[in-house]
Amino acid sequence: MIQLEHIEAIEKRLWSAADTMRANSNYASNEYFLPVMGLVFLRHAYSRYLAVKDGIEANLPTRGGKTRALTKEDFSRQSAIFLRPDAQFDNLVALPDSEDRAKAIIKAMESIEVDYDNLRGVLPKSEYQELDNDVLGQLLRTLNPDELKKVSGDVFGRIYEYFLTQFADQKAHDGGEFFTPVSLVSLIAHVLDPESGTVLDPACGSGGMFVQSARIVEEHGQNPTDRLTFRGLEKNATTIRLAKMNLAVHGLEGDIQKAITYYEDPHELVGKADFVMANPPFNVDEIDADKVKTDPRLPFGLPGVNKKDKVSNGNYVWISYFYSYLNENGRGGFVMSSQASSAGGREAKVRQKLVETGDVDVMVAIRSNFFYTRTVPCELWFLNRDKPEEHRDKVLMIDARNIYRKVTRKIYDFSPEQQQNLLAIVWLYRGQAEKYLDLVSGYCRRSLDECAGCFSTKNESGEDIQPLPDFTAALDALTDTMQPFLDTLADDSAHSEVQKELAKVLPVFNTDVEAFQQAISEQETAWEQQKTTNGDLKEAVDRLAPLADSSHDLIKQTDLLYKLASRLIETCENECNAKASDVWVGKDVTRTRKAADEARQRAVEQLKQVRDFWRQAHWLTERFPEAELCDVEGLVKLVDRTEIEANDWSLTPGRYVGVAPEEEDDDFDFEEAMRDIHVELEDLNAEAVTLAATIKKNFEELGI
Numbered sequence: 001m002i003q004l005e006h007i008e009a010i011e012k013r014l015w016s017a018a019d020t021m022r023a024n025s026n027y028a029s030n031e032y033f034l035p036v037m038g039l040v041f042l043r044h045a046y047s048r049y050l051a052v053k054d055g056i057e058a059n060l061p062t063r064g065g066k067t068r069a070l071t072k073e074d075f076s077r078q079s080a081i082f083l084r085p086d087a088q089f090d091n092l093v094a095l096p097d098s099e100d101r102a103k104a105i106i107k108a109m110e111s112i113e114v115d116y117d118n119l120r121g122v123l124p125k126s127e128y129q130e131l132d133n134d135v136l137g138q139l140l141r142t143l144n145p146d147e148l149k150k151v152s153g154d155v156f157g158r159i160y161e162y163f164l165t166q167f168a169d170q171k172a173h174d175g176g177e178f179f180t181p182v183s184l185v186s187l188i189a190h191v192l193d194p195e196s197g198t199v200l201d202p203a204c205g206s207g208g209m210f211v212q213s214a215r216i217v218e219e220h221g222q223n224p225t226d227r228l229t230f231r232g233l234e235k236n237a238t239t240i241r242l243a244k245m246n247l248a249v250h251g252l253e254g255d256i257q258k259a260i261t262y263y264e265d266p267h268e269l270v271g272k273a274d275f276v277m278a279n280p281p282f283n284v285d286e287i288d289a290d291k292v293k294t295d296p297r298l299p300f301g302l303p304g305v306n307k308k309d310k311v312s313n314g315n316y317v318w319i320s321y322f323y324s325y326l327n328e329n330g331r332g333g334f335v336m337s338s339q340a341s342s343a344g345g346r347e348a349k350v351r352q353k354l355v356e357t358g359d360v361d362v363m364v365a366i367r368s369n370f371f372y373t374r375t376v377p378c379e380l381w382f383l384n385r386d387k388p389e390e391h392r393d394k395v396l397m398i399d400a401r402n403i404y405r406k407v408t409r410k411i412y413d414f415s416p417e418q419q420q421n422l423l424a425i426v427w428l429y430r431g432q433a434e435k436y437l438d439l440v441s442g443y444c445r446r447s448l449d450e451c452a453g454c455f456s457t458k459n460e461s462g463e464d465i466q467p468l469p470d471f472t473a474a475l476d477a478l479t480d481t482m483q484p485f486l487d488t489l490a491d492d493s494a495h496s497e498v499q500k501e502l503a504k505v506l507p508v509f510n511t512d513v514e515a516f517q518q519a520i521s522e523q524e525t526a527w528e529q530q531k532t533t534n535g536d537l538k539e540a541v542d543r544l545a546p547l548a549d550s551s552h553d554l555i556k557q558t559d560l561l562y563k564l565a566s567r568l569i570e571t572c573e574n575e576c577n578a579k580a581s582d583v584w585v586g587k588d589v590t591r592t593r594k595a596a597d598e599a600r601q602r603a604v605e606q607l608k609q610v611r612d613f614w615r616q617a618h619w620l621t622e623r624f625p626e627a628e629l630c631d632v633e634g635l636v637k638l639v640d641r642t643e644i645e646a647n648d649w650s651l652t653p654g655r656y657v658g659v660a661p662e663e664e665d666d667d668f669d670f671e672e673a674m675r676d677i678h679v680e681l682e683d684l685n686a687e688a689v690t691l692a693a694t695i696k697k698n699f700e701e702l703g704i
Contacts, residue, residue, distance in 0.1 A: 034238070035131055036139065037245065038124035042108060043143045044249045045081045046089035052078040072115045079225060079251025084111045093140045101136040102128040118253050122244045180205060180279040180335065181370055183413035184380065185212045188277055188333040190423050191362065191382055195220060196227040197274025200325055202261045203318075204232030207243035209277040211250050230254030231269060233261045262287050262317065270296055273325040275332065276383075282337035282376070284314035292317065297324040300353040304346035315340040316350045323354065323383055331361075332383040338365070341379050341651040352649040355641065358392035359383050362426060365653040367401040369412045377401070379653070393641040396429045397653035398422065399634060402660060417443075417616045424620055425636050428629040433534075436620070436627055440537050441530075443617035447544055448527060450609035451520045451551070457606065467603040468513055471558060474599035475506075478565055478592040484583040485572060494575040495568060502564040509557045516550050523547060534627035541617045551610035558607070562600045569593060634660020 056074045060067050075082040085091060087108035095101055109123040128136065189212035196217075201209045210232070214224035230247065232254055234240050240256050247254050257266045261280075289305040292298065300323075303316040311317055315337055322332050340347070341363065354360060362382035368375045400422055404412040414422070420439055427435040454468045479502075489495060523544060530540055569589060572578035579586060623632045631637045637657045647655055 034124040034241070035127045037242065038109065038127070039105070039139055039143055041123070041245045041249050042087065042092070042105075043089050045083060045087075045112070048078075048080040048249075048251060049075065049083045049088070052080045076225070076251070077223075079223065081112065081248060081251065082115055084115075087111045089140075089144060093144050095137070095140075097133065097137065101133050101140070102131065105136065116248065119244060119248055122241045124241075180208050181413060182208065182212070183419065184279070184335060184366065184370060184378075185209055185277075186215075187364075187414065187419050187422060188335070188380060188382075189213050189216050190419070191380075191426055192216075192275055192277065192331050192333045194228060194275045194331075195222070198229045198231060198269070198272065199275045199277060200231045200267065200269055200273040201278050202233045202276070202321060202325070203278045203280040204234050204243055204256060205239055205279065207232065207246040207254070207256070209279075210243075210247055210252060210254055213275070213277065214250060214252055225252065230256075231267045231273075232256035233259045233264070233267070235260050261321065262314070263291050265297065270324050272327055274327060274330050276322045276325050276330065277333050278318070278322060279335040280314075280318040282315065282378075283339065285310060285312060287311040287314045287317055297321045299324055300350045302346070303350055313339075313343070313347065315343070316347045319354070319381070320350065323357075323359070326383065326385050329386040330383075331385070332381075334381055335378050336381050338377045338379050338652070341381075342648070342655070344648070348649055351651065352645075355395070355644055355649055355651070358387060358641075359385050360395050360651065361387060361391070362396045362398065362429070363651050363653050364398045364422070365401050367404055367412065369410060370404075375410075379651075381651075391429075395639050395641075395644065395651065396426070396629075396636070397639050397651075397656045398425055398636050399653040399657045401654070402634070417613075421616065421620060424624075425629070428624060428627070429638065433627045436624070437532055437534060437537060440541070440617050440620055441532050443613050443620075444530075444537065444540050444544060445527070447548065447610055447613040447617070448520070448523060450606065450613060451516075451523070451547060454551075454603070454606050454610070455517060455520075459602075465602065467599070467606040468516075468554070471596070471599040471603040472510065472513070474592070474596040475561060475565060478589075478596045481585070481588050481592045482568065482572065485576075485578055485581050488581065488583065489576060495571045498564060498568045498571055502561070502568060505557070505561060505564065509554075509561060512550070512554060512557065516547070516554060519547055519550065537617075538621050538625065541614070541621050544614050545618075548611040548614035551607040555604050555607045558600055558603050562596060565596065566593065631657075633658045 052075065053070075056070065056078065057067075060070070060074075062068070070082065072082040086104070092101070092104055092108060095104055105128045106125045109125050113120045113123060131139075185208045189209070192213075194213045194216055199210060199213050201207075204210070207230075210228075210230045213228060213230075217224040217227050230252065232243060234243060234256060235258065237258060240258055243256050244254070255267070259266050285306070287310060289302060289309050289311050292311070293302050298317070298320045300316075300320055302311065303314075304312040306312045318334070319336065319340065322334055326332055341351075343351070360381070361384040362380075364380040364382075366378050366380060368377045370378065403414065403418050403422065405415045405418065407413050424436045424439050427433070456464065456466055459465050486495065486499065526543065527540075530536065572584070578584040623635065624630060629636075629638060634657055637653075639656045643656065644650065
């Protein structure tokens with residue numbers, strides 16, 4: 001079974017195939033956008049349909065020997081969409097070239113709209129008439145790879161979000177502003193932790209806030225359709241269609257109204273929302289001040305107005321609106337321009353009044369490059385109308401600008417572990433030390449599991465593999481392939497020094513692998529008696545440090561062994577005339593060398609996991625040794641209102657937490673650095689290809 005963590009390569013391949021078809025057609029990104037998303041929607045709906053169908057059929061009631069037919073309600077209870085045969089993806093893929101695929105896809109969409117009123121007029125239909133029949137056939141086949149026929153987890157939900165991400169990066173619709181990076185949405189949702197009630201997003205874009213809220217409820221073992229009510233506002237009709245499709249593809253429904261939130265409030269939820277989540281447009285300067293000056297959603301008054309009678313910056317209009325929607329127990333989380341937290345003038349007055357309510361809960365600074373269409377830094381604001389009394393005059397300031405991973409040269413996000421570590425700080429602030437300790441314990445346990453995985457695990461196809469033993473075997477196979485030729489060489493030939501070094505290093509590696517396996521066994525035995533008090537877990541982190549160090553050393557040894565074997569091959573071919581020998585079978589050497597490299601990569605990747613998870617546990621226990629919230633220079637500080645007032649009512653975390661002391665990087669990760677370089681090189685190469693194609697097309701249009 002393919003798990004979520006293994007689908008990155010599949011996502012990229014699907015996107016690359018779909019985007020190549022667009023590049024080879026006459027369609028612009030914005031014309032290709034909705035039809036592709038519609039097919040991804042259909043494919044995901046089919047995936048969810050298949051995932052629950054057998055279970056539903058097994059429990060259908062029978063009467064008189066006849067089993068009741070499947071209904072929409074059966075699937076809705078399982079957060080899935082009921083699909084008639086015309087809308088089932090396999091049937092669309094199987095259509096012969098003689099069939100009108102556009103007509104069939106439109107019929108599929110219409111059959112879904114018959115059963116789901118909330119999708120009526122939402123799904124793309126006429127757009128398919130603009131695509132060639134063979135292009136549609138290729139798209140259908142591309143989105144139906146064999147490895148995704150049987151999957152576990154919300155794989156196509158991930159793929160839907162990935163395609164949204166890529167189209168956002170291309171600014172294929174609405175300048176890309178319809179999409180908030182999943183990394184930020186997930187962090188907001190987890191900090192708010194919505195369990196039940198009404199979730200409002202007054203700038204809902206493609207509906208990501210709703211989807212992540214539903215996932216929180218699912219993590220708690222509940223059905224989100226029973227627990228949450230979704231309400232949204234969005235000004236762009238196409239974006240509303242995207243949002244409704246995004247909800248439906250995850251088995252959800254929501255009331256999303258077309259409205260300009262600055263001037264309209266069709267849901268009438270002032271003071272009624274349990275949760276408000278949003279990523280509004282930043283720094284808007286075209287809001288008509290006269291239209292909003294008496295709006296009840298501005299409890300702190302109007303921010304500054306310019307000479308054109310426009311609100312000079314809309315950030316505090318949004319912030320005020322978000323606050324006003326919350327009920328007396330409500331919580332809000334939203335993305336905001338980093339300019340807002342320290343803005344002066346009338347905005348500072350509004351901010352002061354907001355802080356004085358005692359309802360500003362947490363501020364998180366995010367570095368630049370988290371967004372696909374803008375590079376500016378931002379901050380996450382969290383409001384809580386029901387803060388405990390001991391926190392009413394305080395705000396938790398977190399500076400997360402140094403916490404990120406590089407996805408591409410231009411885009412950063414949080415790894416799942418980085419997000420969890422930021423959440424752990426919030427847990428400690430809320431007195432939820434047990435969650436913090438569970439996380440530390442989980443990291444230790446995962447590190448041990450990854451240790452065991454070095455000797456036995458499963459690959460992406462579900463096959464059993466043994467990364468370290470497999471590498472040793474592959475290396476032996478490679479040297480065995482070379483051995484007949486090596487036996488013909490004199491002891492003082494050019495190859496001798498490399499061969500001696502390889503012969504010297506290999507036994508050391510084998511001994512270290514055995515010691516590593518023995519240490520794992522000892523730590524597994526110790527873990528059976530492991531207690532989860534803070535002191536015991538700190539000792540466990542220290543106890544596991546040698547294992548983490550060993551895994552790091554084995555990575556270096558693995559790379560060295562492969563490099564020596566490769567150098568031996570090159571020396572034989574370039575200096576010992578191996579290619580002219582009858583006992584040097586070049587194709588076998590190439591084959592076994594490739595197999596050894598693949599085995600090396602698997603072993604290295606597995607070994608890296610051991611240290612990576614241990615480092616997460618160490619990161620937490622080093623900063624919060626007592627399992628209690630404390631000030632950490634450059635990261636976090638609990639700031640009282642007196643200090644905020646002394647700093648012009650600024651809510652910028654960096655102003656309070658200070659600068660983290662510079663640390664010597666004893667663990668410089670060469671492989672990670674090389675990965676970043678390769679990421680950057682791949683991006684530059686892709687940009688070069690795109691630019692070259694554009695130049696070529698322009699020349700052709702000019703007749704040059």
